[in-house]
Amino acid sequence: MDNRFHPLSGDDKPYFLFRAESQDNRSFENGGIFARNPRHNHPTAQDFDNHLSWQRIDTGLVSFTSSWRRVMERRQMLIDRREEDVIVVAVQAKNLVGVYSAERVAEALGYRDENNDPRRRPCHRDEYLIYGGISPDEYAILAVFDGREPCVPVIFNTPAFEYHGQIPRNSLPGQAERGPLVALEDEMYRRTGRRDDLVRDELVRTICGVPHMPWLVRTIY
Template identity: 35%
Template sequence: MNNPTQNQPYSPMPRDQVPWLLFRVEHRLSSSYGTLSAQARIARIVTPPTPDDFDRHLLNSKDFLTPFLSYFSNFRRALSLYRAFRLEGRHEVTITALWARDMANIYNAESIAQSLGFRDGDGANPRRMLRDHIGEFLIHGGIVDTCRILTVFRGMNAPPTLTPTPVTPGPITIREVDVVFECDAYQAVATLPEGFLPSSLQDNALRALDEEIYRRTGMLNDFWRDIVVSAVMGRPVNWAGRFMGAEQMGFLFGDTGQRRGEGDLMALGGQ
């Protein structure tokens, strides 16, 4: 590990500077699934993280469990990883949308990676590329407040079975469909994997999203809904952009930082 003698813990981001919305991709075989995962939402009492904890996590070391969950502020990056897992044949692939505004114990992975010696350019270690951690944020200790989970996008995943099913010859394909988010204030069309919304109301995507947020949080909140739609679209919709400011818009719509191939993308799923 880099900097093995460094023992001064890093400071988490100030609560008022964290991205408002973060996305996590998981599948059934993710090492965090059902333990420290966004879906299990199990809070854990953990000691302050050390530089070695960060280094092991950012290296995606399979030999060590770390106290972090990796989230991404850019929906496009999360969707790329989602598609990669689906094409690999993973089951129960999900994207969780987390309302992270004012959360504690969130760390900027790019800043920490830079301090640990990650860099880009000729001769750089491919496992220590700084650009791979642009837009990545580490949540220490898991998700405590279940109401922060706004929605879980599932798509038409093949359900798990108790008995093995024969493998169908030929490549796996993902059917893409146009999804319309429409209300009196705006109409937005996004191309997403079929069945991506967590509702059978595919003919009314905005209503489906409203119902999912209400089911999970107990609140009807147009702002939350419009921020999620903005993330999916890659641009602000309605009046959401007026309240975000340049920094939050940079988190949501900025460079994904992702330059990896599909194989490398899929390696991130256990983090």
């Protein structure tokens, strides 16, 4: 493995990662996220460069963002391009292996603002790469939001907090009838087989742009 590129340690990974997909670029299936044709045990410098410079080549890498705002922007871009069946996948990243900071990788590859090739300029803030994808038995996928309808303001309400955010309308089963918090909790249970209020609440904070409470987050889900 090229010693310029190292996967992130647990402390360096964001709590959650998000990915917007459409039918045409779907990697989510059968409860996991699967990269196209990973050919090595580790990504090579060429794999990273091909992926970050948007070459139409299978690299075994899948892009995510740690920002809910950015994934909503990506979702809207897919809708504006009239792509079908848009979804947003939320992933708990702390226990995943093979997670790379796209920003650090771009820096190691020599991407610069003054680069003559606009595809090799540093525009990868909040972007993370996972090599090979995410297996269903890792139970890291927390929720899959239907992203086809417009975003609407929502309130996540518990006796302990009230947070305001935006998610797509009817993006979770039961969202309109039972409220977004219960709908999110039930979705997480469907995906992972567990209920965990602490992880749920941290995901809500991320969606609403509220600072995390690291002393509450468990290392193992």
